[in-house]
Amino acid sequence: xxxxxxxxxxxxxxxxxxxxxxxxxxxxxxxxxxxxxxxxxxxxxxxxxxxxxxxxxxxxxxxxxxxxxxxxxxxxxxxxxxxxxxxxxxxxxxxxxxxxxxxxxxxxxxxxxxxxxxxxxxxxxxxxxxxxxxxxxxxxxxxxxxxxxxxxxxxxxxxxxxxxxxxxxxxxxxxxxxxxxxxxxxxxxxxxxxxxxxxxxxxxxxxxxxxxxxxxxxxxxxxxxxxxxxxxxxxxxxxxxxxxxxxxxxxxxxxxxxxxxxxxxxxxxxxxxxxxxxxxxxxxxxxxxxxxxxxxxxxxxxxxxxxxxxxxxxxxxxxxxxxxxxxxxxxxxxxxxxxxxxxxxxxxxxxxxxxxxxxxxxxxxxxxxxxxxxxxxxxxxxxxxxxxxxxxxxxxxxxxxxxxxxxxxxxxxxxxxxxxxxxxxxxxxxxxxxxxxxxxxxxxxxxxxxxxx
Amino acid sequence: xxxxxxxxxxxxxxxxxxxxxxxxxxxxxxxxxxxxxxxxxxxxxxxxxxxxxxxxxxxxxxxxxxxxxxxxxxxxxxxxxxxxxxxxxxxxxxxxxxxxxxxxxxxxxxxxxxxxxxxxxxxxxxxxxxxxxxxxxxxxxxxxxxxxxxxxxxxxxxxxxxxxxxxxxxxxxxxxxxxxxxxxxxxxxxxxxxxxxxxxxxxxxxxxxxxxxxxxxxxxxxxxxxxxxxxxxxxxxxxxxxxxxxxxxxxxxxxxxxxxxxxxxxxxxxxxxxxxxxxxxxxxxxxxxxxxxxxxxxxxxxxxxxxxxxxxxxxxxxxxxxxxxxxxxxxxxxxxxxxxxxxxxxxxxxxxxxxxxxxxxxxxxxxxxxxxxxxxxxxxxxxxxxxxxxxxxxxxxxxxxxxxxxxxxxxxxxxxxxxxxxxxxxxxxxxxxxxxxxxxxxxxxxxxxxxxx
Numbered sequence: 077x078x079x080x081x082x083x084x085x086x087x088x089x090x091x092x093x094x095x096x097x098x099x100x101x102x103x104x105x106x107x108x109x110x111x112x113x114x115x116x117x118x119x120x121x122x123x124x125x126x127x128x129x130x131x132x133x134x135x136x137x138x139x140x141x142x143x144x145x146x147x148x149x150x151x152x153x154x155x156x157x158x159x160x161x162x163x164x165x166x167x168x169x170x171x172x173x174x175x176x177x178x179x180x181x182x183x184x185x186x187x188x189x190x191x192x193x194x195x196x197x198x199x200x201x202x203x204x205x206x207x208x209x210x211x212x213x214x215x216x217x218x219x220x221x222x223x224x225x226x227x228x229x230x231x232x233x234x235x236x237x238x239x240x241x242x243x244x245x246x247x248x249x250x251x252x253x254x255x256x257x258x259x260x261x262x263x264x265x266x267x268x269x270x271x272x273x274x275x276x277x278x279x280x281x282x283x284x285x286x287x288x289x290x291x292x293x294x295x296x297x298x299x300x301x302x303x304x305x306x307x308x309x310x311x312x313x314x315x316x317x318x319x320x321x322x323x324x325x326x327x328x329x330x331x332x333x334x335x336x337x338x339x340x341x342x343x344x345x346x347x348x349x350x351x352x353x354x355x356x357x358x359x360x361x362x363x364x365x366x367x368x369x370x371x372x373x374x375x376x377x378x379x380x381x382x383x384x385x386x387x388x389x390x391x392x393x394x395x396x397x398x399x400x401x402x403x404x405x406x407x408x409x410x411x412x413x414x415x416x417x418x419x420x421x422x423x424x425x426x427x428x429x430x431x432x433x434x435x436x437x438x439x440x441x442x443x444x445x446x447x448x449x450x451x452x453x454x455x456x457x458x459x460x461x462x463x464x465x466x467x468x469x470x471x472x473x474x475x476x477x478x479x480x481x482x483x484x485x486x487x488x489x490x491x492x493x494x495x496x497x498x499x500x501x502x503x504x505x506x507x508x509x510x511x512x513x514x515x516x517x518x519x520x521x522x523x524x525x526x527x528x529x
Numbered sequence: 530x531x532x533x534x535x536x537x538x539x540x541x542x543x544x545x546x547x548x549x550x551x552x553x554x555x556x557x558x559x560x561x562x563x564x565x566x567x568x569x570x571x572x573x574x575x576x577x578x579x580x581x582x583x584x585x586x587x588x589x590x591x592x593x594x595x596x597x598x599x600x601x602x603x604x605x606x607x608x609x610x611x612x613x614x615x616x617x618x619x620x621x622x623x624x625x626x627x628x629x630x631x632x633x634x635x636x637x638x639x640x641x642x643x644x645x646x647x648x649x650x651x652x653x654x655x656x657x658x659x660x661x662x663x664x665x666x667x668x669x670x671x672x673x674x675x676x677x678x679x680x681x682x683x684x685x686x687x688x689x690x691x692x693x694x695x696x697x698x699x700x701x702x703x704x705x706x707x708x709x710x711x712x713x714x715x716x717x718x719x720x721x722x723x724x725x726x727x728x729x730x731x732x733x734x735x736x737x738x739x740x741x742x743x744x745x746x747x748x749x750x751x752x753x754x755x756x757x758x759x760x761x762x763x764x765x766x767x768x769x770x771x772x773x774x775x776x777x778x779x780x781x782x783x784x785x786x787x788x789x790x791x792x793x794x795x796x797x798x799x800x801x802x803x804x805x806x807x808x809x810x811x812x813x814x815x816x817x818x819x820x821x822x823x824x825x826x827x828x829x830x831x832x833x834x835x836x837x838x839x840x841x842x843x844x845x846x847x848x849x850x851x852x853x854x855x856x857x858x859x860x861x862x863x864x865x866x867x868x869x870x871x872x873x874x875x876x877x878x879x880x881x882x883x884x885x886x887x888x889x890x891x892x893x894x895x896x897x898x899x900x901x902x903x904x905x906x907x908x909x910x911x912x913x914x915x916x917x918x919x920x921x922x923x924x925x926x927x928x929x930x931x932x933x934x935x936x937x938x939x940x941x942x943x944x945x946x947x948x949x950x951x952x953x954x955x956x957x958x959x960x961x962x963x964x965x966x967x968x969x970x971x972x973x974x975x976x977x978x979x980x981x982x
Binding site: 081096112114118235238239242243245247248249265266267269270271285287289297301302303304305306307308325326328329330332333336337339340341343344345346354355356357359360363364366367368370371374375377378379381382385386388389392393395396397398399400402403404406407408410411413414415417418422428435436438439442443446447450451454506507510514 | 534549565567571688691692695696698700701702718719720722723724738740742750754755756757758759760761778779781782783785786789790792793794796797798799807808809810812813816817819820821823824827828830831832834835838839841842845846848849850851852853855856857859860861863864866867868870871875881888889891892895896899900903904907959960963967
């Protein structure tokens with residue numbers, strides 16, 4: 077194994093270079109065993125189509141299942157094409173049931189059915205059951221492998237039960253405690269089980285205050301609960317409180333990172349599906365739709381300007397202030413939106429939304445006034461007239477205040493409508509603030525400055 | 530305890546309303562015991578100054594330490610002002626050493642020293658040692674409480690050792706294995722320890738491939754390692770591989786959320802310190818600096834326009850295309866930047882940065898051409914001249930291509946210079962693309978369209 081994170085990085089880059097350049101890769105096989113599955117997955121995600129498949133074939137068979145479960149889900153179908161027959165069955169036998177279900181959901185239905193038929197019936201039933209849940213719910217993320225003990229056992233008996241059930245279950249840190257009807261009544265961290273005196277009953281040492289979720293709960297909500305209550309795993313139960321599975325914290329980290337990326341991208345008008353290492357064609361396809369929408373909305377801004385063409389002809393200096401007012405209103409709106417979007421992402425239900433919008437608006441009026449005073453004074457002195465200063469400053473004040481009002485309230489409105497608040501992207505906001513800024517400055521100029529010239 | 534997440538939310542909102550409105554709060558005390566420390570902390574974070582302090586005094590004493598460690602760090606000094614003398618000492622006795630160190634670092638030096646002197650010497654030494662590390666490093670985040678066993682023990686002996694050492698250590702899932710010199714040689718998840726046969730030696734069942742960090746490693750890097758390798762905790766060692774402490778996954782989730790918020794805010798020109806529930810004054814103070822910078826840079830754009838004032842006077846229709854070109858260039862740049870910033874956040878070292886910029890530029894040329902063709906045709910037909918179409922379309926093509934080039938390369942450049950890539954915010958980028966867009970469209974109009982009119 078590579079000793080340090082630094083060495084691992086170097087090794088990954090070296091292997092990547094050889095594979096990406098299509099050089100002689102035969103000397104690399106011993107190096108691959110130096111890496112962990114997550115590193116191998118990173119290499120796959122960074123390679124392009126063909127190189128990906130040929131690299132995956134070189135991954136040592138005993139590391140393949142775990143590597144596959146770490147790879148970006150877009151790559152799954154391509155990688156599986158490179159593994160056939162007995163090798164493919166072996167791969168699915170190695171995979172955890174929840175990972176297998178995720179991967180099969182990405183394959184064409186016919187292919188998924190064939191694979192399910194080829195593996196052992198018990199395993200296959202478990203995978204098929206997991207496939208019924210929506211990908212992005214607790215049911216879709218959970219694993220069904222877990223260890224549970226009756227509340228009436230002693231600590232020593234429970235350790236014995238864990239020892240025999242635990243052989244088949246990987247990574248677990250908590251034992252679930254159930255009553256005679258199989259209902260979840262508590263959790264018992266392995267630490268507490270070991271530290272307890274051998275004859276103490278499990279019900280005396282278990283935590284009976286258990287945060288649990290139904291399989292239909294959204295994965296974001298699961299992530300929030302785990303993050304908030306510092307859990308390492310959360311049990312999934314049916315409506316009768318019977319244990320269905322568990323979700324562990326490592327899955328939650330992936331969910332949180334994916335959600336953060338999604339919000340980040342949406343706010344910037346990038347398709348959240350855009351791959352980290354996209355080809356130029358993928359980049360164009362992912363970004364053009366947003367830009368065409370922007371072209372249309374900014375075209376509306378252009379129409380406003382066109383309407384005031386003769387105002388501009390008579391006082392060209394006003395064109396100098398147009399972009400300044402628009403930029404300030406746009407940026408104020410983006411700031412307010414970013415705060416609102418992130419707040420909604422972290423807390424889920426807005427507490428007193430009206431009050432938080434009101435705070436933003438008060439702040440917006442103050443911010444707008446400060447900026448308006450600066451630009452109004454500058455404009456007034458430059459053009460030698462208080463009226464110009466008032467027109468420019470007044471437009472700025474109103475434009476910024478409106479920008480902040482929208483920026484703060486749109487995400488909340490979208491959330492109320494059941495839409496993703498992050499759709500209120502900066503792209504959309506700034507074209508809107510552009511239109512209003514142009515209307516304000518050109519309209520007020522033509523109304524109040526016409527007599528001057 | 531409140532049974533479901535829904536009930537908890539309702540309870541939190543109910544308590545918040547009473548406290549925020551300054552109503553009679555005496556009836557709430559039994560309700561507070563229904564909540565977990567994380568919920569109590571949420572209430573505190575959402576309340577304003579005075580209400581916060583009076584609420585914290587009402588938190589049941591046995592929940593105070595844990596609640597305090599969950600609260601936003603900005604609130605610490607204020608909350609501690611409300612707790613004096615013996616109560617305060619009791620609070621610090623209850624706190625984990627790493628949380629106590631974090632809280633004391635936020636207090637005035639004199640006050641921190643007094644508290645350290647008032648608590649037990651052993652505890653106080655531990656806290657003081659942790660306070661020496663930078664807040665945002667592995668040393669600043671780690672806890673020193675852990676369980677370690679010699680590699681030569683049998684599994685049964687190790688369980689005995691865990692039982693006696695573990696009494697004093699909360700939440701742990703892994704035992705660290707050390708050699709005679711106290712050097713870390715492996716990790717042993719509690720699951721593996723329980724499942725193992727009693728007479729097997731620890732060195733036979735431990736994981737000897739341990740991802741570890743030095744105390745000086747940045748907390749973001751720690752978070753990335755834990756996320757990448759699906760760890761529940763990571764050991765912190767000195768340069769001789771001797772165990773200093775451990776960092777658990779729940780701390781890492783907080784770090785990841787804070788980093789995502791920071792990047793998200795920076796990209797939008799919001800101070801990353803802005804509180805989630807800020808007052809209008811705090812909002813104004815946090816956002817004005819960025820907006821003044823924007824005012825200055827967008828003023829530069831205004832100067833460009835002013836320079837071409839007579840061009841605009843002669844052909845006012847060109848003012849219609851100015852904001853359209855600027856909006857398209859700006860948004861293309863923001864898209865490219867968002868992707869680059871997030872990629873750097875998730876992978877830390879860019880692989881072949883030149884190649885990824887080259888991909889973006891190729892995509893930018895194509896995207897620019899499509900948009901330029903649309904606007905060029907529209908402009909040409911509207912003004913009835915191929916030359917106008919070429920000037921408008923040509924400016925658009927160059928502006929978008931340059932925007933994408935900058936958007937993609939600035940974050941990488943900043944990363945090379947050791948700065949945060951997210952500083953390349955949309956605010957900064959769009960004012961830059963504004964200036965260039967105005968230069969291109971007004972410059973080319975005055976050069977090539979002058980003869981037309």
